[in-house]
Amino acid sequence: MKIDLTDTTASKINKALVQGRRAIGTPAVGMVLTMVIVTDEENAYDAIKAAEEASREHPSRTLVVIKRHARTPRDRTNSRLDAEVRVGADSGAGETVVLRTYGEVSDHADSVVLPLLLPDAPVVVWWPVDAPEVPAKDPLGALAQRRITDMYAVEAPLTALQARVNSYAPGDTDLAWTRLTPWRSMLAAALDQARTKVISAAVESEADNPSAELLARWLGARLEVPVERVVTAGPVVTAVRLGTKNGEIVIDRPEGPLATLSLPGQPSRTLALKVRSTSELIAEELRRLDADEMYAVALRGESGTKETPRHV
C-alpha cells in the first residue's frame, strides 16, 4: 500500500509507516538494515528499483532522499517536505519511503532521515549520482556504516578516483570496485591453478575506466609488479594479462559476456563474465557491512606502476 504525505514531518512519516504495516497485517518487522538513497528525480526510479530487488536478499527500510531544485528565488525560500510511504507489495521485501525535499530543508535532509532509521540496525548510504566530495563527512554519510558511491556516474572518473583516494574512510566503497568481483575471483582462481609467481601484468580496457584503474592498482598492490594499462576500444575491461616465467595467464573478453581463459601449458577455456545489473551489485554490497579493506588497498595501489597508454 501507498500513503502520500504532503508538507509533512518525520514524525508523521513514522506514524504512516506504522499505519501501513498494521493495514497489511504484519506488525513485526524482520528488516536487517536501513538503506538511504540520495539521488535526483532523474535517477530515482532506477535506484529504487535496484534497491527493491536487492531487498529480497536483504529485507530493508529504504529511504530515498530526492532533492528538488527550485527554479525561482521565491521557491528557494519555501521549505517543504513531501513523502510517499510504500509498504507491502509496493516495496519489495521491506518498506520504502520516498522523501522529496524543497528549499532549505534540502540542506538538512539528515534531520529527516535520522528519526526514520530502523532502531539499532546498520545504515547504508548510496549515492547513485552526485556523491559528495568527502562521503564520510557528509551529514547523511556520517549516519552510515557503509557509504556506496559510483565512479561510473561521474564526468571525469579518474579525477573522482583520486578524490576517493584522498577522502577514503573505512566504510567507503564504490560500485566500480563491486563490478570487478567476477574478474578478481576468476583471476584468483586462475592463479590457484597456475601456482606460480607473476612477474608482469597488464590491464586492457576502454579509456578512463575507473574499474580498470582499480583492478590495475589492486593487481599492482597484491602481486608487487608494475601493471601496464592498455587502452582498447572496450567495452569496459577487455583483458588482463599476467606474465609468468612459463608464459602468460590471460583472461580475454573482447566483447559480450563470454571470456577466454588461457593458462600456460593448458588448453584455453571459455568462461562467462557478464556485466551485472545494479541490483546485483547493491545486493553484493549489502552482504558485508564492515569496512572493505581490500578496496582501500586497491584505491591506494602501489607506487611501482607505470603508465604506458597505447591505442589499439
Add this chain to the structure above:
Amino acid sequence: MTELEALPDGTPQDAATTPEGSGDTTVEPVGVKAVDVTAVDVKAEAKSNGPVPVADWENPLRDPRDRRLPRIAGPSGLVIFGVTGDLSRKKLMPAVYDLANRGLLPPGFSLVGFARRDWEDEDFAQIVHDSVKEHARTPFREEVWQQLAEGMRFIPGTFDDDTAFKQLRSAIEELDAARGTSGNYAFYLSVPPKFFPKVVQQLKRHGLASPPEGSWRRAVIEKPFGHDLESARELNALVHDVFDPEQVFRIDHYLGKETVQNILALRFANQMYEPIWNRSYVDHVQITMAEDIGIGGRAGYYDGIGSARDVIQNHLLQLMALTAMEEPIAFDAESLLTEKLKVLKSVKLPENLGEHTVRGQYAAAWQGGEKVRGYLQEEGIDPKSTTDTYAAVKLEVDNRRWAGVPFYLRTGKRLGRRVTEIAVVFQRAPHSPFDSTATEELGQNAIVIRVQPDEGMTVRFGSKVPGTSMEIRDVTMDFAYGESFTESSPEAYERLILDVLLGDANLFPRHQEVEESWKVLDPIEEYWETHGKPAQYPSGSWGPKEADEMLARDGRSWRRP
C-alpha cells in the same frame, strides 16, 4: 526430504534417486587456496600438462580480508551415474548450472553423464539444457550455458559393461587434456542401491577411483546408507575398499539448507539461547518432517524400507544431533563430527517400545480437496504390507544437559501439509503472579526452527491481550531471512556439490554417524517386526491417533506444524 521424495516418481530403473552406500568423509577442511591440493598430494609434482607448481605457494590475489571473493572450486569434473534419473534432472544438473551461473565453478569444469541410453554428447547436452531451463533457480544465460556445454560428455552403457567404463576412462583423459580438469573427478552415484557395489567395483577395476599423483577422486553417495547396521557396515567396507574414506561424501540434502546451518549460528553465535537450551528450561523437543505426497511411483524402493529407515535414521537424527549437541571447538568437519557423535552415542531408547513408538500407514481419504488412495491400495504394494509410512519415536539423550528431556521424532507421508521443523518447547513459568483465568489461554513457550518450506524461525510466547482485563495469550514472532529466489540463497544441492568439489566435509554425515544412527533405529525396527502392525491414519491428517496417545501418556501433545 520432501523435495527428494517428490523426485523419484517414474524413475527409470537404471537411474534412481536413492543409491545405497557409505564411506567416510574425514577430509580436513581445505582452504580456498588449497582446493586442488589435499593431504594426499602435498608433494604435487608437475602435472602432465601444467606448469611446475611451487611448494608452499600462496596466492597473492587471495587475502582473508578480501571477503568478496567467493570460494571457487579448483579444476575438476563431475561424473554422474544414473544421469537420466529424476534427481539428476531436477536437482543435480540445475544445481551445476546455477553454480556456473554464480561463477563458482572453475573454468573448464566438465560434466560426464553415464546411463543406459543410446545418446551422443549432443543428445545429452540437450537433456541437460532442457532440465536446466525448466528447473534452474537462476535465469538462463546463453554464455554460461556455452561455458558448460563445451565440457559435457556422455557415456552410454550398463554398469557391467567394461567397454563403457573404458570409454569413461578415455573421456576423462580427453577432458584432462582438452579442458584442464587436472584429473580431479567426483563420481556422483545417483543409482539404486542394488547397483551400488557394481559401480564401485567397476570404478576400481578400471583404475578410475585412484587419483593420479596430485589430484583427487571423490565419491558422492545418496541415502539409503544401508537398511540396518549390518548392511551399512558392509557398504562402508565396500566403498572404503575403493575410495579413501576421506574422499567419500554422503549427501543429506537437509544439511545443505540455510536454516539447518543457521541452527549452529543461532545456538553458538548468540548469548541468549544457550543458557536456556537444557533440561532446566526445556520441557521437550519435537522434530517433524511431514510430506503431503504419497509414495508415488517408488513402490519398489519404498516397500520394505518405510519412513523410519527412509527419514528418521538420517535426516531427523541429524537434525536432532545439531539441536542437542554441545558447542564444537571449531566449525570444521572434525569437531562437528565429534560433537554429533557424542549425541548419537548417548541416545537412549524408551524401555517400553510399544508405548513410546508408533508406526502407521496412510489410508484412503480426502486430502486437501483430492481423493487419494491408501498405501495398501497403491500400485505395486502388497495389500498385506506392514511397511510404515508414518513413524513417531520418543528418544532421550542421556547426558547432563538433556537427561529427562524427551525428543519426539515423527515423519510421515500424506500428512496435513509439507513441513519440516524443529520445535523446542519450554517448561511453563514456575510461578505465575496472574490468576488462572488470566493465563488460561497461555501455552508453553517455544522456539521453532522452520526448516522447510518458508525457512526461518518462530518464537512463541505469551502476551497480554489489549483491553482492560488481564488476559494472557500466545503470540508468535516470525523471522525469515532473505528469500529463496535470490542468487545468493542457494539450493541445498548447489551448496553440497560445491562443497564436494572444494573438499569441504562440514555438511556431510560420516560413516560413524551413519552407523550410530542405525544403532538407534535397529531395535525399534526389530520390535516393530515382531509386534503388531501399522496403525491406519486417514490421508491428510496429522497421523494415527496412537501417536496422539503416545504423547498423551507423557502429558503432552503434538504441535500442529
